[in-house]
Amino acid sequence: METRKTTQKSIRSEIDKNMKENGYTLSKLSELSGVNPGHLSEILNSNPPRAITIGQLDTLAKVFKKAPGWLYELYPEECIAEEKISRPRLIPYLVRCAEIGRQNCIDVVVSRLLENPKNVSILFTVAEQLFQTGGKVMSVPFYQLVIEAEKDSHSDHFLISQYRLFRALQGTSPEDNWKAVIRFEPYRNRLSENHQLDALLHLANACYMLQKWKDVEKYADELRTLAIAVYQDQLRKKESGKTVEMLHTERHLVVYYGQSSLLKGVALTMQEQYEEAEKHVIKIY
Template sequence: MGIQEMLRLSLRTEIERNLSQNGYTLSKLSELTGINSGTLSMMLNGNPPRPMTICQLDALANAFGHKPGWLYELYPEECLNEGKFSRPRVIPYLIRCAEIGRQDCIAMTASKLLDNPKNVSILFSVAEQLFENGKRKESIPFYQFVVDSEKDSYSNHFVMAQYRLFRAALGKNSEENWKAVIRFEPYRKRLPENYQLDALLHLANTCFALHQWRDVEKYADELREMALIIYEDELRKKQNKKTYEPVNTERHLVVYYGQGYLLKSAALEKQGLYEQAKQYVQGYADLSWLELLDETGYSEVRKFQLWAKANTYTLEILMGNVGVMDEYLYFLTKNPPEILPALITIIESANKHGFMVDHIMDRFSEEIKHFTHYRDPLNIDRNFRFRYGLAIYRFHNGQYLTGITETLQAMILSIVKNSEKDFLRCVTTFEAYRKYATDEQKQEYHQILEEVRNDEKRIVALSGSDLGTV
């Protein structure tokens, strides 16, 4: 008897043993599992036995009272046919292993699959299905198998695996996000054009959150160029073909073109190049001239119009033109999502040009309280910048206690986003004004430091705490 027959027999021996222990007939088992009696007979008694699907094995486990994953270590042989793996059986099996955490079975099966380099495509298919179903963490090992095993770094599987690993790696950790950018960056231009658009947008946004302004500029320039190339190609296709299928991208095509201008202007703004930034704001202020706009497209155009108006105010305020302040504040009351980035602008300008904004902080005090609810990396970073800028403003105006409170809040946010540079800024700022701190504030400061020394992960729990309001 060969190894394959022995293993198949052992799988079926366990099933037969459970069948006997529970006193089930095949008819009863069919009733409990929903598997046809004839199919059960062929699976258990056929010569050779009929291979079972992973769903059928799960149904048997449930009927016998076992946890999910029962006999999974014996299942891979069900996927073999004359020494070759059956895609319809092995792919669902590996997906189930990933879903229930059977890493041992994944490692064992992947090792066998990779004895034949052509089976890399199977692992890629598993990864893609997991990724598309929102199971990005579970997809990572399979994409890594592809990257480690595929010899051709220009192959579609290899490049897409690198892209998916980049996307899956993005999170709240600034250091890990930067590592993900560095790993993926060399492969971005090897992607199919439609994926290049998505990749460039994510690269630019990630670098924006990391304050890598020159990189944001680079990716924004590439994004505009690629979006325009694809747009012109889409126009030609629509004109020359009776049936037109739009390019497959995550977002509407106008988003990539507009974001290329928006991110470029934002990066220039962050470098203090306000006049240059104004020129790029005009690039997305009115995108209604673009063809191929459907209802979604026009909705995006209206968003860009709103952002252009907001960012025009932003640039004027940063340049010290407080004459537009009342108009700006009215605009914010009508557009609440713009309040956080706007307050960062106002605080930065107040610190630079020396005007008072206490009344503005009071006016938006309720909105400011809710900034602690943000959990996405971009708004966590924005909240940090606002809190730290507000701390400096308070110190400059002799409001030492509230300045220290804002410094402590900023310190916690710097830990949440894992920015050593920003954490040290907060520490040095606190130390510079330590003599003004109350005993309670000093105790809070030392508690944060102690948390960092003992267990950095525990500090995340503090991210939603309210250390004070303005």
């Protein structure tokens, strides 16, 4: 009986196969892809081989005229080996999977990551990268995974994930917006001052769009109180010669104070409390 040899499919065997099919030498492939020829040689021929980055794999896919996500199902082996995880390779891979919709690849990796609670930080970093680069909707499943896996509801990862989730779910429908407000509200005061200032302003604006004037008042009051407290703390530090740490916020501190008064005034006006509203509007001039 004839015995057939089976060759396990791998990224390197597929690259080698496509090189032969296209008649490419190593130097030709390097020329077409822009990948350093030495690196290509180490990726394909060294023992152990040099790891390939997801960017290099995407570049080779274009050279071979393959669809985006070529060989992605094999890429986890470049990132995870014997419980050792390469964050520099895994995080860009998961981000890219989210961008092109390779949920099957994400699911496989996530199941392996969640075997160790420490790996939640990787999912959080992926979510943050997607959120910061405009992929708010794509970040949602990753933030949800962090929230579900994080045991400490006071941890930065948990709280920022709750905040980002609130932000990402805005702009869908009034009903969904209100649900997002209700879900996030219990966590708003646990955030750092940097995030609290932004969070309170976004909560007030969300309620403004929903015409929930009492809630607009509440968040505007909280925002004004916090803005004043932060300013006074900065002033004390400056007067005593201490270093004043830079606020990592979306806006300048004075904007939060001004917006709090404006939102309070509008909310009171909409409730026909005109004299009281006038006091708050005058404060910003």
